[in-house]
Amino acid sequence: MITPIKALRKNRFKTALIFISMSVSISAIFLISAISGGVVSMYSAMLKTDGDIIVTQKGIADTFFSDINRSMCDEIAKMEGVREAGALILGAAPVEPLPIVGIYGVSENRFKSYTLIQGSTPKNGEVIVGSKLYETLKHPKTIILSKQKFTVRGVFKSRIGFEDGGVVMSLEDAGALFHKSASIFLVSLDDLTKSDTVIEKINLLTPDIEAKTTDSFIDSYNQFKIIKTSSDVIGAMAFLMGILGIVSMMSMVVNDRKTEFGIMRSIGLSSWVIIKKLLAETLIIALVAFCVALGVSLGVLELIEHADKFQGYINGEITVSLALNVFIVSVVMAMLGTLLPAIYAARIDPMTLIQRGGS
Template identity: 50%
Template sequence: MILYAFKALAANKLKTTLIFASLIFSIISIFLISSISNGIITMYSSMLKSDGDIIVTQAKISDTFFSNVDINLIEKINTITGVKESSALIVGASPVEKLPIVAIYGVTQNRFKNYKIDKGNYPSNDEVIVGQSIFEQLQNKEQIQIANKTFKISGVFKSEIGFENGGVVLNINDAGKIFNKSASMIMVNTKLEANTDKINNEIKKLHNDIEAKSTQNFVDNYNQFKIIKTSSNVISAIAFCMGLLGIISLMSITINQRRAEFGIKRAIGIPTSKIVLSIMYESFILGVISFIAALAISNLALYFIKNVQSLQGYVNGEISSTLAIYIFITSVLMAIIGSIIPALNAAKTDPVELIQGNKI
C-alpha cells in the first residue's frame, strides 16, 4: 500500500508538487507564528524568573508598564521571615537615535549582577549600560539620549535574553525621573525553605494598593501573555484553514483526473474503503514529508530572524518538542482531512460514470 502510494504521487508530479507547496507554506506559517509568540513569552518570563520567587506589582493593572509601586517597600519586605533579598525594576520604552523603540530598564544596585559586562563598567548616576545588539547600531557610542536627558555610556553588556540584549539599563533613580514612577515591580528572592504563600500574604498587608504573586503564577496569568497566545492560536487556525482549503481544491483536481483509475478499481470489486485508504496513505506521506521540510525551513528562518540587526533581538522564536509534536499532528491531519472529502466523493461515484469521464 505504501509503495503504491509513492508511485501514485510520482505519477502526478505537478499536482503533488502544488499540494506539497501548499502544505509547506501553511505549516511554516503555523511554526513561525507559534514559535515567535512562545519565544516572546519565554524571554520575558526568563527575565522575571532570574530575579526571584515573588513579584510585587500595583494592584489591578493590565500591564507592568502601568504599574507603580513604592520602592521603599523593599526595606519592609526584607524584614519578613524567609525573604533573602529584594530588588526593584522600572520597565519603560523610548526611541533612541534612529531606533523607533528601545526597552529601558531602571534597576536597583543589587540587580546589576544579572547583566554580564562585556566591556566598561556598571553605571553610576547619569550613566547607562547598553545591550550588545543596541550598541552595534548606535552612531554615538559615547552617550545616549533617553527622553529629554543625555546619559553617558559606561559599559556594554551581553545577555541571552533578547529583550535585555536589545535594551538600555540605568539606575532606578534616573529611570524614575524619566518615567515619573518609583518602581514598576519589586522582585523578592526567598530562602529555600521559605513558605512563599505565607510571604505573599505578609507582603499584601504592607499596602492596600499592591499585589503579590509567585513568579510562576504571575507568568501564567499575565494578561499580555494571554493576548499573545490567543492571537497566535487564532492566526494559526486561519493558516490551517487556508491550507486545508487549498489542499481540498488541489486534491479534488488530482482525483478528478484519476477518475478512470478509481472507476476501474470499483468495477473489479475493490471496496470504497480501500480506495479511500489508499488516498489517505498518499496524503499521510505528503504530510510527513511536508512537516520535515517545513521544520528545517522554519529553523533556518528563525535563525536569520534572531540575527537580523534591525529587530534588536526582540524577535526570537523557539520551537519546543511539544510544539513540534503538535504541529506534526496538525500537518498530518491537514493533509488527510483535505483528501477525505474528494476521496469519498470519487469512491462513491458510479464506476460507469467515472470510466465515461463524467465530472465528480
Template identity: 50%
Template sequence: MSNAIKALKANKLKTSLIVLSLIFSITSIFLITSISNGVISMYSTMLKSDGDIIITQRKISDTFFSNIDINLIEKLNNFKEVTKASGLIVGATIVEELPIVAVYGVTTNRFENYKLIKGKYPLKQEVLLGKSIFDSLKNKNEVLIANKKFKVSGVFQSSIGFENGGVVLNIEDASSIFNKSASMIMVNCKIDTNISKLSDKINQLDRNIEAKSTTSFVDNYNQFKIIKTSSNVISFISFCMGLLTIASILSITINQRKSEFGIKRAIGVPMKKILIQIINESLILAVISFFIALFISNIALYFIKNSSLLYGYVNGEISLNIAFFIFITSILIAILGSIIPALNASKTDPIILIQGNKI
C-alpha cells in the same frame, strides 16, 4: 503504499501544488507558534532570574503600566524571611534614532544580574547598554534616551533578547523618564520560606499592591495569555487555509483520475482500498512537506534571531513539543483535506466514472 507513490509521480503538477500549499501552511504555524513561545519564554525567564515574589500594582493589566512606591523596599528588608528586595522599572522609549527600545531602571542590588563584557556598572546619569544596541550605535560614549543625554558606562551581554537589545540605568534616572517610582519589586526569600504566607503578609502593607509568587505571576500574566490566544487564532487560520487548499486541489486531481477509480471499482477493488490509497498519498505529502517546512522554519528563525534590525527582541526556537504538535497538525490537514474528495470518488457509480461524467 507503492500505488500511492506511483499515483503521485503520475500527477507531478498537482503533487507539487499540494506540497507547496502544505509547506506554506506548516511553515506559518511553525513560525507563529515558535515566535510567540519565544517572546513568552524570554520575558518569563527575565522575571524568574531574580525573585521568589513579584510585587506590582493591584489590578494592572501590564507591568508597563504598574506603579508602586519604591520605599516599600525598606519595609520588606525588615521581614526576617526576605534576603533581598530590588526595584525595577520596565519601559520602552526612543533611544538615539531607534524608535522603540526596552529600558530597565534598576536598584543597585540588581546590577549583578547583567554580565559585564566591557566597562562598569552605571552611576547616576550613566547607562549600561546591551550588546545588540551598543553594536548598532555610532557614538559609543553617549546615548540620547527620551531627549536626555546619558554617558555609556559599560556593555553587558544577555541570552535574553529583550535585555541584550535594551538599556539599563539607575532606577532614579528611569523614574524621571517614565514618571513612576517602580514598576515592580522582586523579593528573594530564605529557602524554607512559605511563599504564599509571605505574599499575604506583604499584601497587608498596602492595599494598592499585589504580591504573587514568581511562578504564579508568570502563569497568570494577562499579556502571555493574549499572545498565546493570538498565536492559536492565527495558527488556526493557517490550518484552515491549508485544509481548504488541499481539499480543492485534491478534488481537481481526483476528478481527473475518475476513469482510474472507475476501472478499479469495476474490477472489484473495494471502496475501502481506494480510500486508503488517496489518504496514503496525502500522508506521504504531509510527511515530506513537514520536514521541508521544519528546515525552512529553522533557517527563517536563525535569520530573525540574528537580524540586526530586530536587536534580539524577536526570537523563537522549535522545541520537540512544538515539532510533535505541528507534525500531528500536518497529518490532520492532509487527512481532512483528502477525506471528502476521497469519499466522493469511492461512492460514485463505476459506470459513471468510466464514462467521464463529473464526480
C-alpha cells in the same frame, strides 16, 4: 508505500501545489507559534531571574503601567524567608535611530544579574547596554533618552532578547525618566514552599500592591493571554487555509483520476482501500512538507534573530513540544483535507468506465 509515491510522481504538478500549500501553512503555524512563544518565554525568563515572587501595582493590566513605592522594597527585603528583593522600572523610549528600545531601571543589587562583557556597573547618568543594541548602534559612547545624554559605561550579554536589545540604568535615573517610583519588585526566597506566607505578608503592607508567585503571575498575565490568543487564532486560520488548499487540490486530483478509481471499484477493491490510498499519498506529502516547513521556519527565525531591524526582540524558539504539536497538526490537516475528496473518489461509479465506450 511505493504505489503512493508512484502516484504522486505521476501527478507532479498537483503534488507540488499540495506540497507548497501545506508547507506554507505549516511554516505559518510554526512561525506564529514560535514567535509568540518566544516573546512570552523571553519576558517570563526576565521576570523569573531572581524572582520567585513578583509585586506590582494592584489591578494593572500591564507591568509597564505599574507604579509602586520603591521604599517598600526595603521592607520586603527584611521579611523573614526573603533572600533578596530588587526593584525594577520597565519602560520603553526611542534611541536614535531606533524608534523604540526597552529601558530597565534596576536597584543596585540587581546589576549583578547582567553579565558584563565590557566596562563596569553604571552610576547615575550612566547606562549599560545589551550587546545586540551596542552592535546595532555601532558601539556608541553615549546615548540620548528623552533629551538626556547618558554615558555608556558597559556592555552586557543576555540570552533574553528584550534585555540584549535594551538599556539598563539605575532605578533613580529611570524613575526620573518615566516619572515613577518603581514598576515591579522581584523577590527571591530562601524556601519556595514558604511563598504563600511571604505573599500574605507583602499584601498586608498596603492595599495598593499585589504580590503573586512569578509562575502564577505569568499564567494570569493579560498580555501573555492576548499574545497566546492572537497566535492561536492566526495558527487556526493557517490550519484552515491549509485544509482548504488540500481539499481543493485533492478534488482536482480525484477528478483527474476518476478512471483509476472507477477501475479499482470495478475490480472489487473496497471504498476503504481507495480512501486509504489517497490518505497515504497526502500523508507522505505532509511528512515532507513538515520537514521542509521546520527547516524554513528555523532559517527564518535565525534571520529574524540576527536582523538589526528587530533588535533581537523577536526571538522565536521551536521547542520539541512545539515541533511535536505542529507535526500532529500537519497530519490532522492532511487527513481532514483529504477525507472529503477521498470519500468522493471511493464512490465513483464504475459504470462511468462502461458508459465511455458502450452502447
